[in-house]
Amino acid sequence: MYTVVHRWLTLVLLVVIDFIALFIAPLVIVLIWLVIAFIAGLQALTKAYNGRPGLNTPGNAPKYDPTPTRRTPNPFPGFSPLVSPVLVTQIEETQNVQEVSDESRQLHIRLHSIADLVAKSSQAAHEHTTPQPFHRSRYDDAYETDQLLLPVRNDWSGRGSHVTFTHEETVPLEKGRTLGHGMNGEVVEATCMGIKLALKKIYHRYWIQNSQMKEIDILKNMKHHHIVRLVGTFTQKPYLSLLIWPVARCDLSVVLEALDVRRLYNLDFAQDHKFSNKLADHHLNMNELQDIVGQKEERMWSIFGCLTAAMVYLHQNNIRHKDIKPSNILLSQDGLWLTDFGAAKDFTSDLTSTSETRERGTLRYCAPEVSNYEQSGRSADIFSLGCVFLETVVVLTHTHTLAELAELRPSKNKSYEANLDRMDQWLALAESLEAKTQHLLYEIKQMLNGDRTGRPTAKALALRISSIDQYNSSQLPKRLHGSCCDLWFERELNVNKEQIEKLEREKQEYQRPKSCLCKLQR
Secondary structure (H helix, E strand, O other): OHHHHHHHHHHHHHHHHHHHHHHHHHHHHHHHHHHHHHHHHHHHHHHHHHOOOOOOOOOOOOOOOOOOOOOOOOOOOOOOOOOOHHHHHHHHHHHOOOOOOHHHHHHHHHHHHHHHHHHHHHHHHHHHOOOOOOOOOOOOOHHHHHHHHHHHHHHOOOOOOEEEOOOOOOOOOEEEEEEEEOOOOEEEEEEEOOEEEEEEEEEOOOOOOHHHHHHHHHHHOOOOOOEOEEEEEEEEOOEEEEEEEOOOOEEHHHHHHHHHHHHHHOOOHHHOHHHHHHHHHOOOOHHHHHHHHOOOHHHHHHHHHHHHHHHHHHHHOOEEOOOOOHHHEEEOOOOEEEOOOOOOEEOOOOOOOOEOOOOOOOHHHOOHHHHOOOOEOHHHHHHHHHHHHHHHHHHHHOOOOHHHHHHOOOOOOOOOHHHHHHHHHHHHHOOOOOHHHHHHHHHHHHHOOOOHHHOOOHHHHHHHHHHHHHHOOOOHHHOOOOHHHHHHHHHHOOOOHHHHHHHHHHHHHHOOOOHHHHHHHO
16 A cells, blocks of 8 residues: 555655646746846946036936927027926936936926027027017916916915904915005915915905905906916904915006106106106016116007906806906916906896996096996996006007096096097007007997997907907017917917908008198197
8 A cells, every 4th residue: 555655656656746847947047138138238228328427517318309289489589388397306306316216217307398498589589580579478378377376276375275263363374565455455465385475355344345346256256367366265353354466566557557657758667756756656666667667568458368368268157357457457477467357347147248337447448338337348348448558558659658648538527438439539649650559449439339249259359459469570579469379269260361361451551641640639
């Protein structure tokens, strides 16, 4: 019995040994060979990499050309349109690292490529392009703003987007200088999580008024690169406070007067003590204003298209601003924003876009139907925008001043709607031989139509502005919209041959003898 078992065990052992020899051993040998080959290859790559210049060497990063579509060179060599301060910091930190991971190395290469692209764009812009207005880049859009505001917009206080603080509690904000004053409160600069915001304080004695809640509800849903953003709100009796981005340096009314004063008196702002006092009221110093205005008044021409794009966005989202005026248009070197939606109306739930409300904006810029407490709609915004356009073009054409324009509005506190019979005289103040200015004056005349049904819609106005830019493409210093809105104008508007021909016919009308205009100016 023992012998039989021994033989069977021996036989099984031999079968197992044969199986290992035939199948397992070759597999193990192959695996060992692969491991040796991998180690040898890795050593070779490491040796080759160590032979290259280190990451600290300038220009070491490969040149990456993503061949972007429809990118415009940066108009201001001093600005970096595609690289934020955070990215620049990452570049500098990466350059100081001797040993980096593959992930870090790829990030370094990517950032260097972007920096090289920015440098080339800036150099090209300095050589043969004209300044564009206020904006770092067309890519500084709503998406990038969302990313910037993400840390504070989700939960700026640690307790939600709206918080009620008691008198004893400290609001987690670092308050700075005063930005302005209003009837119901003040606006101060505040810093939250490293982001500068405008803190708008609205006085309320017992309860929050409907108009105050209306501004909050409207701003919460706004997402456009030319409209301010609401980051958060809080109450701490007796104030309701709104946290708004961005903190702009001044508004359009200050800039227009600055350009007007400089042209009228041919002197620096600091020499005009009356204007200096006005700047003090706006908590703005001379250096800040000089930075905004600078020597590039042609940047101001893009205001027309940028404001129109913002107006199209509002009206497409069933919002009427109802108080368009220069002081509600914020400006800085980096952008232009429409603000103050306290009088705005959301007519989404209305059967019609017209309203019989007795609320009015600023009387000087309001439409005739608003002044007369009649039904008004989106066309009332177009009228107010036309008033802003008129003041801007009068200043930019350098032939007359805002004071002369005011003299031609003698009735009803110098409001535009009460003096529409002087419109031809207003337009004569901005008389110009340039076709682009003539076309723009024609649009302003349509916007100031006393009959609200005769005014263009915001979308139609944007199409006309785009047509004017294409028809007068040789006049680059006076583009009527900034690079920030290039993609929007290309995507939303389609300028056809018929519209260009219409501009040609209008140009022929402009070139008729201007004796009638001369008579109006006497």
